[in-house]
Amino acid sequence: MEFRDLKKQYQVLKPQMDQAMQNVASSGGYIMGEAVALLEQQLQQYVGVKHCITCANGTDALTLALKALGIGKGDAVFVPDFTFFASAEVVALEGATPVFVDVDPSTFNMASESLEQAINQVADDTSLTAKAVIAVDLFGLPADFSRITALAHQHGLYVIEDGAQGFGGRIGDKRSCSFGDIATTSFFPAKPLGCYGDGGAVFTDNDEWAEMIRSLRVHGKGSNKYDNVRIGINSRLDTLQAAILGVKLNAFVEYELESVNKVASRYSELINNSVKEKNVHIDTPMIPDGFLSSWAQYTIKINFADDPHLLRTELQQRLKSVGIPTMVYYPTPMSKQTAFRGLNGFVPTPNAECLSESVLSLPMHPYLLDEDVERVVKAIVQAL
């Protein structure tokens, strides 16, 4: 069994995919070819924002957003303590200070109470200027944007949605990557919408930021690429990747998003029914009312006795021995990362700490069969 079966997806999409790749190869337009502009149009329409600017990867997308907002040395940016490293890395790379905020124990996303505490802490106890919040749609579930955005704007902070894992999610009628002032995503192969290499995109309704980001991604170009009006980076999406994403977006919209939601429901139903009888308590993912997840990960929480970490390691080994791969996303909170030593301690983050010890992600992708899900849950019950 594959954790995320990208080869199977290719087999399903092969005829259109081979044609799309062949078209780019014979077109000669490998950089900023036709497929790039077409994809940007399709993405901004699907997400429901005015501008989509594609780029080389999800980390660059965040960097471009920070640069467009003018964030740098002396600025504080609030980031959840439980996320992928890049969400906070980009802040430090721009010379600003990431301030780690605790997360909600059931949604795993940034907790607004902890954010408020951190904002006050920075104002009272530091000489930093609070500038922005990076809220992450962890594992596919949109962050609590109504509360986070209200709180951020009340304090004069920008909101950046890190939608690297969130593409396709929704709150009500509004889709992921349309929240906040600027949103970003990643097309890394294993993300909800992935290409065959690295890719990313920035989304915004703001014309000025969009223009700035279009310039920044091509060496700070002005009226043409040999007229450089600012210091930028080289971060374009390859035409080949754009063409691949065109084919994948179709499948994503047509059935993949629906399929992962069915897989997730099946997992939760089976786990809740069968594990209940045992003495071990496993929490299945919590999706708040009105929210839709795009299931970048299906992550359970082992709520057991004194040492969930030990039980998790044991469970992982037993599942592996019967050919079921699992992953721990993420074993270390940001504030405990070596690269951020000296930065922790703005506010306590006990939930992030606890999650890093107790979460376990199970195989999840749109081509997972009912019988695969049953096999995974049976193996869990047996192992327990």
Ligand SMILES: *Cc1c(COP(=O)(O)O)cnc(C)c1O
């Ligand atoms: C994957 C990811 C990124 C970075 O995306 P890349 O395309 O790998 O650079 C940023 N934030 C989160 C939350 C991610 O999961």
